Amino acid sequence: xxxxxDSRHLQSAVEHASAGSEGxxxxxxxSKPQSANAAQRSFMSTEDHRGIIEYRPxxxxxxxxxxxxxxxxxxxxxxxxxxxxxxxxxxxxxGTIGGAIASGLSGxxxxxxxxxxxxxxxVEIVNGLGQRLKFGGKVxxxxxxxxxxxxxxxxxxxxxxxxSASLRxxxxxxxTQTVSRNCSDVDAFQIVSEYRRKPSTLSxxxxxxxxxxxxxxGAAPSVEADVGDGSEQxxxxxxxxxxxxxxxxxxxSSPLWRISLNRGAFFENADELSIVTEWGxxxxxxxxxxxxxxxxxxxxxxxxxxxxxxxxxxxSGKYAERLKQAFDPKGVFSxxxxx
Amino acid sequence: MPNDFALDLLRSKLPxxxxxxxxxxxxxxxxxxxxxxxxxxxxxxxxxxxxxVRTVLGFCRxxxxxxxxxxxxxxxxxxxxxxxxxxxxxxxxxxxxxxxDLDSCTATVEPGVTNLSISEAxxxxxxxxxxxPSSQIACSIGGNVAENSxxxxxxxxxxxxxxxVGLKVQTIEGDELVLGGKGYDSPGYDLMALYVGxxxxxxxxxxxxxxxxxxxxxxxxxxxxxxRLEDAGDCVAGIVSEGLVPAGLEMMxxxxxxxxxxxxxxxxxxxxxxxxxxxxxxxxxxxxxxASQVESLMRSFNAxxxxxxxxxxxxxxxxxxxxxxxxAAGRIAPDYYCMDGTIPRHEIGRVxxxxxxxxxxxxxxxxxxxxxxxxxxxxxxxxxASVRDEQRKAEEFGGEILERCVLAGGTITGExxxxxxxxxxxxxxxxxxxxxxxxxxxxxxxxxxxxxxxxAIPTLARCSEIGGMHVHRGQLPHPxxxxx
Numbered sequence: 099x100x101x102x103x104d105s106r107h108l109q110s111a112v113e114h115a116s117a118g119s120e121g122x123x124x125x126x127x128x129s130k131p132q133s134a135n136a137a138q139r140s141f142m143s144t145e146d147h148r149g150i151i152e153y154r155p156x157x158x159x160x161x162x163x164x165x166x167x168x169x170x171x172x173x174x175x176x177x178x179x180x181x182x183x184x185x186x187x188x189x190x191x192x193g194t195i196g197g198a199i200a201s202g203l204s205g206x207x208x209x210x211x212x213x214x215x216x217x218x219x220x221v222e223i224v225n226g227l228g229q230r231l232k233f234g235g236k237v238x239x240x241x242x243x244x245x246x247x248x249x250x251x252x253x254x255x256x257x258x259x260x261x262s263a264s265l266r267x268x269x270x271x272x273x274t275q276t277v278s279r280n281c282s283d284v285d286a287f288q289i290v291s292e293y294r295r296k297p298s299t300l301s302x303x304x305x306x307x308x309x310x311x312x313x314x315x316g317a318a319p320s321v322e323a324d325v326g327d328g329s330e331q332x333x334x335x336x337x338x339x340x341x342x343x344x345x346x347x348x349x350x351s352s353p354l355w356r357i358s359l360n361r362g363a364f365f366e367n368a369d370e371l372s373i374v375t376e377w378g379x380x381x382x383x384x385x386x387x388x389x390x391x392x393x394x395x396x397x398x399x400x401x402x403x404x405x406x407x408x409x410x411x412x413x414s415g416k417y418a419e420r421l422k423q424a425f426d427p428k429g430v431f432s433x434x435x436x437x
Numbered sequence: 438m439p440n441d442f443a444l445d446l447l448r449s450k451l452p453x454x455x456x457x458x459x460x461x462x463x464x465x466x467x468x469x470x471x472x473x474x475x476x477x478x479x480x481x482x483x484x485x486x487x488x489x490v491r492t493v494l495g496f497c498r499x500x501x502x503x504x505x506x507x508x509x510x511x512x513x514x515x516x517x518x519x520x521x522x523x524x525x526x527x528x529x530x531x532x533x534x535x536x537x538d539l540d541s542c543t544a545t546v547e548p549g550v551t552n553l554s555i556s557e558a559x560x561x562x563x564x565x566x567x568x569x570p571s572s573q574i575a576c577s578i579g580g581n582v583a584e585n586s587x588x589x590x591x592x593x594x595x596x597x598x599x600x601x602v603g604l605k606v607q608t609i610e611g612d613e614l615v616l617g618g619k620g621y622d623s624p625g626y627d628l629m630a631l632y633v634g635x636x637x638x639x640x641x642x643x644x645x646x647x648x649x650x651x652x653x654x655x656x657x658x659x660x661x662x663x664x665r666l667e668d669a670g671d672c673v674a675g676i677v678s679e680g681l682v683p684a685g686l687e688m689m690x691x692x693x694x695x696x697x698x699x700x701x702x703x704x705x706x707x708x709x710x711x712x713x714x715x716x717x718x719x720x721x722x723x724x725x726x727x728a729s730q731v732e733s734l735m736r737s738f739n740a741x742x743x744x745x746x747x748x749x750x751x752x753x754x755x756x757x758x759x760x761x762x763x764x765a766a767g768r769i770a771p772d773y774y775c776m777d778g779t780i781p782r783h784e785i786g787r788v789x790x791x792x793x794x795x796x797x798x799x800x801x802x803x804x805x806x807x808x809x810x811x812x813x814x815x816x817x818x819x820x821x822a823s824v825r826d827e828q829r830k831a832e833e834f835g836g837e838i839l840e841r842c843v844l845a846g847g848t849i850t851g852e853x854x855x856x857x858x859x860x861x862x863x864x865x866x867x868x869x870x871x872x873x874x875x876x877x878x879x880x881x882x883x884x885x886x887x888x889x890x891x892x893a894i895p896t897l898a899r900c901s902e903i904g905g906m907h908v909h910r911g912q913l914p915h916p917x918x919x920x921x
Contacts, residue, residue: 156678157781179680208621215630216599229870237779239596239811239851241585241634242859242866243894244878248598248630269680294542295563297651297720319722360541360619380621402624417614417881418626424877 099170101149103163105230105261111142112259113228115430123432124255126165126194142259144196151262152236155180159219159236161264164196171195180267183211187342196260202252205341206302206313209377215251217266223250223258226426236264249421256433257425271301271315275325276335278311283375286310290378299324304340306347306374311335340376347374353389353407357382359399366393438522439479439502446500447480447524450492457481466525469507470572471515471858473774473828478505478519485530487607487643493526494609494641503887504609506637508549508580511572513775514856516584516636516892523890526641528579534558535644541619543602545646548579552586555647564649567594570852571760579642585634587852589685589759590716592810594650596852598633603646606632608639609883619646631878636854636893639882653718656684657728658752661735662709662742666690669711670785672738673809676715677782679734681727685716686810687759690789693766693804693817700765703758706742713740713809714759716752762806763817770802770819774831777859778842779813779851791841792816799834801827813851814842840865855893863893864900872897 115122122142144165152161155178162171169191175181185205186198199221204213220234234240234247250260281289286305289312293300299320302313313335314321339345348354352372358381365371365384371392372385383404384392391401422433448456457463458480467475479502484490497504503523510517519525532549537559544555544566552573555566569588570576576586582604587596594600603617616629623629632639663669669688676683689697689712694705705712713735717727732743746752766773780788789805792814796803804817816838820831839849839862849855849862863872875894880886 154781154783156674156783158677159781202627204621212595212599213621215627216595225874229874231871231874232867233871235846235848237781237812237847237851239587239591239779239808239813240848241852241854242848242850242863243855243871244639244875245585245598245630245634246874246878249627251630252627269682272680291540295539295651297653317719317723317726319726320720323720323722356622358620358622377621398618398620400618400620400623415625417608417612417628420881421626421628421878424881425874 099149099166099174102146103149104144104147104165108142108144108147108259108261109224109228109230112224112226112430115140116226116228116428119428120430121432122430124200124259126197127167127192129189129192129194129197144194144259147261150174157236158267159238159264160267161236161262162195163262164194164199164260166195167191168193168195168198175267176270179270181270182217182265183207183268184214184217185211185341186214189342190344195263195265199251199260199263200253200255206304206337206376209380210301211268213251215248218247218251218263219266220264221247221250222261222263224261225258226428226430230261234264238266254432256422256431258431271317273318273321274301274313274315275321276311276313276337277325278309278335280308281310282308286375287379294378302337302376303378304335304374304376313337345374347372347383347385348405350385351406352385352387353403354405355384355386355391355407356402356404357384357392357394357399358402359394360397366395439500443500443502444480447482447493447496450496451482451489452485455483455485455489457483463525466507466510466519466527469510469515469517470513471518471856473822474515474518474857476519476521478525479522481525481527483527483530490526490528490607490641490643491611493524494607495611497524497887498609498611498885501885501887503890505889506583506641508577508583509551509572509575511576512580512584512854512856513777514584514850514854514858516854516856516889517580518857520889520891528641529577531643532577538619542649543619543646544649545603545644546578548582548642548645549577552576552578552581559649563652565652566647567600567650568597571763578645578647582633582642582645583635583637584854585852587808587811587813589687589808591808591813591852592686593682593684598630600648601629601633601645602648604629604632604642605644606640606642609885609887614640617646634854636856637889638879638893639888653684655721655724656716656718656749656752657724658746658755659715659717659728659731659735660705660744660746660755661713661715661740662706663711663713663738663740664709665739666711666789667786668739669713670789670809672713672735672740673785674782675734675738676731677810679730681730683715683731683810684718685714686808687714688712688805688807688809689759689762690805692802693762693806696765696769696804697758697761700768701758701761703754703761705758709741714755759806762804766804766817766819769804771821771823772819772828772831773804774818774820774835775853776814776816776818776835776838777850777853778839778847779811780842780845780847782809782812784845784847785809785812788814788841788845792838795834795837799830801831801834808851811851812847836862857892860892860895860899861903863895864903869897869900872900
């Protein structure tokens with residue numbers, strides 16, 4: 099893996115922009131089409147700021163520069179039998195760890211393994227004043243000061259440039275098996291709900307096209323005990339394509355919505371929608387024909403435009419605005435939160 | 438001190454039995470779990486509802502009177518110690534469990550509900566709430582959120598932040614923020630991350646939704662006895678390197694073992710220099726397999742004895758000693774001062790050795806009991822407050838331990854919080870720009886800096902006053918000098 103430290107350049111670029119009140123959009127390797135919608139701003143890339151700063155497998159922690167490609171990073175930690183529990187999307191190998199943190203997206207195991215922000219232990223950033231600041235650290239228990247590092251998860255480059263981050267790692271499960279079965283969405287919801295209340299090695303669910311796919315990961319005896327229950331056939335579902343939003347479903351150009359909710363959703367005009375449900379029913383991807391969001395009937399939820407839709411306005415509310423101000427008083431960084 | 442007019446105004450807004458202003462009646466509230474530091478509040482309000490909380494915050498905002506929020510008062514860093522001339526807002530009466538949702542496996546509770554009572558309420562459903570600080574029988578969930586409390590099972594199950602999914606918060610500006618929820622994601626900034634561990638400085642938490650986990654079917658506890666402290670420390674790293682994530686991994690040194698044996702008589706090997714307690718949970722086949730792995734690892738790191746408890750009674754016995762460690766320390770010395778630094782695991786041996794040298798330097802004994810798997814140390818400095826100067830020496834000793842933790846790449850507090858206790862050490866861990874950023878963050882939610890002022894985040898002036906002893910990120914003034 100190449101080892102490049104571009105932090106001085108990144109910091110001085112922010113200082114320069116701050117002095118001239120220019121706008122900057124931060125990009126990694128440009129893996130996300132969303133990052134292209136910040137007009138009239140110069141782009142600042144973390145591409146030349148990459149490499150592992152510290153990695154001790156016995157600490158289960160890695161400290162890494164933000165422009166490091168996730169695919170390369172995954173290779174290094176996998177060689178030690180370790181992984182990021184939050185399974186960030188790799189986006190064809192172009193995704194960076196900084197981009198993963200800024201977007202805060204977690205993969206199929208999120209309900210069982212935790213989210214990206216839960217694995218984030220510390221960051222070094224440059225705020226909008228060009229100050230280089232460190233928050234958090236590289237130990238798993240740390241309550242000194244406000245938890246600024248986790249605030250950067252999902253902040254989409256609006257608060258500062260992430261220079262490096264320390265993240266918690268987990269041992270890779272020894273065994274992973276997938277079972278798939280044909281069933282209705284109601285049955286799928288029932289099956290998945292039952293799993294929540296009992297100890298199991300379930301580590302991913304996906305319901306699409308009338309099939310429920312269940313992933314079990316862990317020590318071999320436990321996985322076998324869970325899989326051996328029924329007479330399902332072993333499936334061939336690709337969890338990495340789901341993680342990378344690269345299943346055929348995601349490739350089409352219809353408007354795509356990401357809906358986070360408590361439990362399985364029921365939609366009005368459901369026949370006009372195309373849907374994939376993961377996270378044990380708590381995350382729904384919905385494609386619509388028009389640019390209007392789908393209407394969820396039964397439960398409280400949060401809908402975000404994900405692809406092929408205009409960017410939503412920046413996060414509203416006076417506290418969000420003041421928060422942005424607290425890090426970036428001159429408005430150097432883009433203010434639009436994509437999700 | 439606010440005047441009688443202010444007191445009359447406050448009384449006019451609240452039911453009379455919720456307001457305590459008598460100087461003798463406020464006395465029980467003058468300290469939290471850090472009993473060495475005391476201060477009488479101006480007035481105590483025992484709030485019974487969200488509306489009353491909002492009333493108090495509105496009053497404080499209008500009159501510019503500071504307010505300190507307090508749960509059960511078990512915190513160990515003085516975070517809930519009252520401030521002079523301030524309201525002490527106590528939330529223990531808001532102690533209802535509002536909802537247990539078995540579909541989403543969450544419980545929604547008021548902030549005064551005790552940590553343990555959540556697990557008790559869902560026990561029959563085979564569920565539990567994972568974080569278990571040793572004060573769990575008494576500490577409140579609101580306090581847990583404010584401090585981001587841990588416990589003995591953090592390595593596998595995480596801290597409070599990993600187990601809280603939703604919050605309702607009242608800001609001093611009069612807004613109610615609904616953060617998170619039963620789903621896993623919310624758009625916008627993750628303010629919940631910021632509120633967990635904010636030590637009562639950003640708002641008052643009035644509702645908490647926590648994640649409930651299915652109870653594992655089987656649990657083994659292994660006790661490994663070692664002749665050398667370093668071997669036990671290395672064994673911790675060895676277990677983690679092997680790809681095992683124990684539910685708990687605790688270490689105690691000789692002085693702690695002896696104190697516990699005299700107090701609780703659980704059968705720990707008193708000839709050992711150190712013991713490791715390792716809890717494994719999961720399905721039977723997995724736990725059996727892991728237990729044999731851990732046993733052979735312990736032996737390969739020179740454990741002279743390994744005892745495996747397989748039934749819940751035996752497991753309880755082994756844990757009982759660990760849980761009795763603090764009261765046991767209280768029996769071998771009139772006072773003890775509990776520290777809370779965290780270090781990378783591979784530094785455990787080295788930092789323990791430097792604590793031993795400091796112990797000689799200060800002439801004060803130290804018992805070490807700690808969450809080894811998390812690298813979270815709890816050195817208990819033993820002293821006698823009635824002996825002139827010992828309190829000061831203990832505090833200085835503690836401060837030096839924390840600076841060693843920072844030097845080793847760790848932090849001054851793993852789970853107890855900064856509060857008033859470790860505020861000077863914050864100047865070692867953070868530079869002025871970083872502290873400034875904290876202050877700007879604080880004013881996002883509290884423009885007049887009325888919430889728990891003087892705690893958790895030191896002013897730059899305070900840091901420059903203590904600048905003489907300032908060690909920042911390992912940059913000692915004379916790095917070539919040996920320091921013990």
